[in-house]
Amino acid sequence: MFSRSLLCVALCALSLPSQADTVWMKNGDRLSGKITVLDGGKLLIETDYGGSIALKWSDVATLESERQLLVKQGDVAGDVAKSLQPAGEGQVTLANGEAPKTVELASISQIMPPRPLIQDFTWKGNVGVALDYKRAENDTDDYDVSFDTTARHGLWRHNGKANYNREYKNDVTATDNWDAEYALDHFIDEHWFWQGRLSYKRDKIEDVRRQRMLGTGPGYQFWDNELGAFSLASLINRSDYLFANDNKENFYSAALKWNYNRYLLGKSVELFSTGEAGKPLSNVAEYTLDATLGLRYKVTDWASLNMKAEKDIVSGAQNDLDETRYTIGFGIGW
Template identity: 70%
Template structure:
């Protein structure tokens, strides 16, 4: 009876091991876990002994997996593999029934879990909410919600942002504004892309009540992987400003946008910054600045605490604006 129990236990361990993905490194080490994805020169391996481990692709000799994975050798086309089998160093076998295919690791651009409809669709984003209540000589209630989401398929990337901020002081509305933005990126190669953008801002309190912007221009993606991303874009914009006194301005402007985030301390902390600095090609304003910078601390795989500072500045115009806003709140990510 005892020997049967040991046998069952051994078979269970073997079966469990067989289900785990395995990565062999060039230095002879072997790691087991679950392959999450490969992108940007890093393979993310989820383990039960060290959490998520980012492995340098150039250090990998070969690998195997029982998962069905999408293997992309170009930015557009991909091939489904029912499983991966180990091969000689520098290669891997794509197992698809009776016709296995051996390819070079160096030829692989991405490894993803295939989606039901759009196989190589990747989506990420955050929804952050902050509530601030101050009870003193002057009572203040502040509500702030920000949404940012990004979806990429092949050479196309969709970027969407929206935000809402409302503040009361002694039951009087002192801040009430919202904004929405959509940008479409078309990648020309691994780093360069062309962006088109639409943006709308509405303020119920400030002199500058409405801002509408249409822009286009080139961008450069420095990196985009599981440890973070950093991109910049230079845009030629057409902007329409409407003021509370009924006057309006319509002008062209040059601007630079940036989008940066970096995961630290085993991906438990995220440093992020987004913004745009612009120079109107008219005497409407000296310059404009709309920027945010903050930290997120992950409580779970999807929940986080966030702390953020935002700066909104329009200098040298009739509707001059200079606001700095700080928030601390809760968010969800995907």
């Protein structure tokens, strides 16, 4: 009786559909796990035995998944497949409850779980907090909060970031500023895009009390995948400055803006850098620089320890600005 019951349990277990996805490589290897995303020529599969593994899409022979996935073969259009079935080398079959459709893997640009309302919507970002308390002959309290996010839908990408910093020395405010920026990108093809952006910075302590910038221009996305991204944008900006003595300056400038991040050591460490270098089209200022360079060490899938250095320069204006800040803190990413 016990043997019969054990046999029934084993048969039932074998008859249950497996939810694990399978990827066959051209070299004969086979990996099982959960397909997370295909983007930028990299297929990311989450495994129990090796964590997240990035596979070169051109080295994949075929794949299988019983989950519903959005498969895109162009910049906008996509098919929601109820399952993916293995086919010949370099092919996969999309099963949609109708006549199955076999497509070439090389024609697929993106695979991801479908999302409600906006099926090809992707969203990622980070929030960082740094606190520094020093009790000595001179007491210092330093607070720093940063936020950056990117959302992509079809040919459109939304970029937003904000920072807040306040520092007290012996109960006297030594630093008090915040800044925010929003940029909208429209992709012309896989790499080229056009950007429009608005940024604003408010400082209650330094001579440059307010900076406002409106700009537009072309950009180029070198890569954007699960292992990182790198883009450059060339902008023509209109800048407005307000100084502590209520004097105002405005001018046009040409600027080069960059956004870079790269995952290292199995995505446990992230190197990132953002910034903008500008040259006014008049003699108001010699140059401007606003740059950030940092590292994030992932403690968990969503939490990280952050280290960054920030440089802000306005040279040649009525009141020069030259600030360098170093912070260490805790971050949350998604």
